[in-house]
Amino acid sequence: xxNENKECCIIDPGCxxxxxxxxxxxxxENEGLKPVLLLNTHxxxxxxxxxxxxxxxxxxxxxxxxxEKPVLEMAPISAKTWQLDFDNYEGELIFIREKxxxxxxxxxxxxxxxxxHSPGSVSFYHEAGGFAIGGDVLFNGSIGRTDLPGGDYDxxxxxxxxxxxxxxxxxxxxxxxxxxxxxxxxxxxxxxxxLY
Ligand SMILES: [Zn+2]
Ligand SMILES: [Zn+2]
Numbered sequence: 001x002x003n004e005n006k007e008c009c010i011i012d013p014g015c016x017x018x019x020x021x022x023x024x025x026x027x028x029e030n031e032g033l034k035p036v037l038l039l040n041t042h043x044x045x046x047x048x049x050x051x052x053x054x055x056x057x058x059x060x061x062x063x064x065x066x067x068e069k070p071v072l073e074m075a076p077i078s079a080k081t082w083q084l085d086f087d088n089y090e091g092e093l094i095f096i097r098e099k100x101x102x103x104x105x106x107x108x109x110x111x112x113x114x115x116x117h118s119p120g121s122v123s124f125y126h127e128a129g130g131f132a133i134g135g136d137v138l139f140n141g142s143i144g145r146t147d148l149p150g151g152d153y154d155x156x157x158x159x160x161x162x163x164x165x166x167x168x169x170x171x172x173x174x175x176x177x178x179x180x181x182x183x184x185x186x187x188x189x190x191x192x193x194x195l196y
Pocket of ligand 2: 177
């Protein structure tokens with residue numbers, strides 16, 4: 001997302017191949033954006049591949065939840081099991097804390113702690129924009145898997161009910177995978193966490 005000054009944050013850069021890095025850089029340059037923040041909702045491989053590239057290209061420090069640090073450190077080992085070469089981000093970490101808004105100029109993202117898919121998953125709520133970026137917590141018609149290390153089904157359902165379903169119904173949810181949805185639609189239709 002970006003603000004009126006074209007300052008943007010990059011969340012979960014999944015770029016792995018050089019072509020994907022070029023695509024991200026071209027997009028940012030063509031739009032005239034200035035990346036000012038690097039955030040991870042959580043640190044599964046497909047969400048952290050591009051951390052190092054973004055760090056080196058725009059000199060940004062990675063923000064993650066403290067409980068996600070071990071997952072980030074595991075990433076090269078996970079990559080090996082997929083036979084992928086992977087250069088992990090090794091810079092400093094800034095820990096995301098609940099109730100401490102993340103600022104992009106005058107814009108604010110509210111981090112909401114939503115563990116269950118991963119132990120330190122966070123979702124970012126932008127109240128003024130009416131949207132949330134939920135990582136792999138809640139999907140259009142589905143929820144994140146809970147069989148990976150640190151995952152827990154009941155914790156995930158509780159995160160969705162207390163941290164996401166408490167947002168206004170019209171809030172758009174951009175997930176790590178799949179199409180955009182809304183809180184209201186998922187409350188009515190999501191088979192895993194149906195409220196009504
Ligand atoms: Zn994930
Ligand atoms: Zn994912």
